[in-house]
Structures are given as C-alpha cells and as structure tokens.
Amino acid sequence: xxxxxxxxLYGIIDLGYVPQPRDCSRIANEMIQGGVDIIQLxxxxxxxxxxxxxxxxxxxxxxxxxxxLIVNDRAEVAAKVPVEGVHVGQDDDTIAVARxxxxxxVFIGKSTHSLDQAVAAQREGAxxxxxxxxxxxxxxxxYQPIGLSDIKRVHAKxxxxxxxxxxxxxxxxxxxxxxxxxxxxxxxxxxxxxxxxDYARCVTDMLA
Numbered sequence: 496x497x498x499x500x501x502x503x504l505y506g507i508i509d510l511g512y513v514p515q516p517r518d519c520s521r522i523a524n525e526m527i528q529g530g531v532d533i534i535q536l537x538x539x540x541x542x543x544x545x546x547x548x549x550x551x552x553x554x555x556x557x558x559x560x561x562x563x564l565i566v567n568d569r570a571e572v573a574a575k576v577p578v579e580g581v582h583v584g585q586d587d588d589t590i591a592v593a594r595x596x597x598x599x600x601v602f603i604g605k606s607t608h609s610l611d612q613a614v615a616a617q618r619e620g621a622x623x624x625x626x627x628x629x630x631x632x633x634x635x636x637x638y639q640p641i642g643l644s645d646i647k648r649v650h651a652k653x654x655x656x657x658x659x660x661x662x663x664x665x666x667x668x669x670x671x672x673x674x675x676x677x678x679x680x681x682x683x684x685x686x687x688x689x690x691x692x693d694y695a696r697c698v699t700d701m702l703a
Contacts, residue, residue, distance in 0.1 A: 502532035510538040529695025537567035570596035628661020647675035
C-alpha cells in the first residue's frame with residue numbers, strides 16, 4: 496500500500512459526475528491503470544447504505560492494486576469497510592470526531608481554503624490536506640479561487656502532504672507545479688476525459 500508521502504496524483508470518483516454507480520468499478524480500474532496514486536469516493540447525496548456497498552466494491556479493486564481508498568465525509572463507512580482513510584471539509588466532522596466514528600486507525604485528510612486553515616488542520620491532527628480551490632471549479636462553485644501565490648508559502652509552513660485542488664487540468668498543471676505544488680487532485684477533467692488512462696498518465700508524467 497502506498498504511503499501518503501509517495502502519492503502524487505489524487506483522483507476523486509465524484510458520483511455527481513458518474514451517471515451510473517455501476518461505472519465506479521470501471522473508473523477505479525482505469526484510474527489505477529493510468530497511475531492515480533490515491534482514490535476518493537465522494538457521494539454527497541448518496542445514502543449511507545449505498546456508500547457502504549460502493550466503498551466495499553471499490554476497496555476490493557484498490558486494495559489489490561495497493562492504492563489507498565478514501566471516503567469523503569462519511570467516517571461511518573470506515574467503521575464497516577476497510578478503507579484506508581476519510582476526508583473531511585471545513586463544515587464536516589472535526590478530525591477527532593471522524594477518527595472516533597471510524598473506530599480504527601485511518602488517514603484523515605482535511606480540505607483547507609487558506610494558509611491559516613492549512614496550519615490549523617495540521618495542528619488539529621490531519622494526516623494530509625487538500626489546498627484550494629486553486630482555480631474556479633464547477634465542483635465547488637461557491638468557493639472563491641485562491642490562486643497560485645500561496646502554494647509555496649503553504650509548503651513552507653505545513654509539513655504534511657499537501658494536495659492542491661480546484662480546477663486543475665493538463666492545460667494549467669504546469670503553472671501549478673511551477674508555483675511549488677508536488678501533489679494535485681483532479682476531479683472533473685479526469686472523470687470527463689475521453690480516456691481516463693491516457694489523461695492520468697499524462698498528468699503523472701508532468702508530476703514526475
């Protein structure tokens with residue numbers, strides 16, 4: 496199983512972009528084949544029972560490949576399915592509550608939208624952070640993009656693995672890397688790519 500520090504490309508299977516839940520297994524396989532290092536299952540509107548089933552199904556695939564599987568927000572899933580981690584947002588459970596709900600040792604990541612939030616997440620006990628949105632993104636339309644200027648500063652102040660997120664794609668990835676990013680999350684651009692495998696391989700080459 497890859498460690499967080501080894502991970503560079505973080506893919507999210509967001510059910511808002513996946514018309515049929517049965518497509519999740521295919522997407523996970525294609526992400527892994529393309530070199531995605533860590534995968535998150537995000538289903539904000541999915542029932543808890545549905546997330547249990549999907550997470551269990553995906554974990555068989557990701558575990559066999561040595562790829563950590565993270566579930567978004569719903570730490571209860573980690574209590575029933577052996578996923579490797581849980582990701583929480585600023586308005587979700589605290590890291591301590593998420594750990595309590597999971598009931599076992601798992602990675603806990605936290606979304607941060609400013610330098611102060613990033614520092615606070617490290618103090619709170621996060622294992623990694625998402626930092627963004629770097630650019631405008633349809634995934635988080637209510638969040639103002641924070642731009643590229645704080646990427647180097649957050650890496651100087653936070654020692655955790657930092658995954659830059661928000662509107663990142665092949666066209667702007669070079670600017671994100673030049674601004675100091677070592678790890679990125681790609682959501683819509685990857686899920687909507689004609690070939691997830693080819694798109695992911697291109698990104699991993701650029702992150703190498």
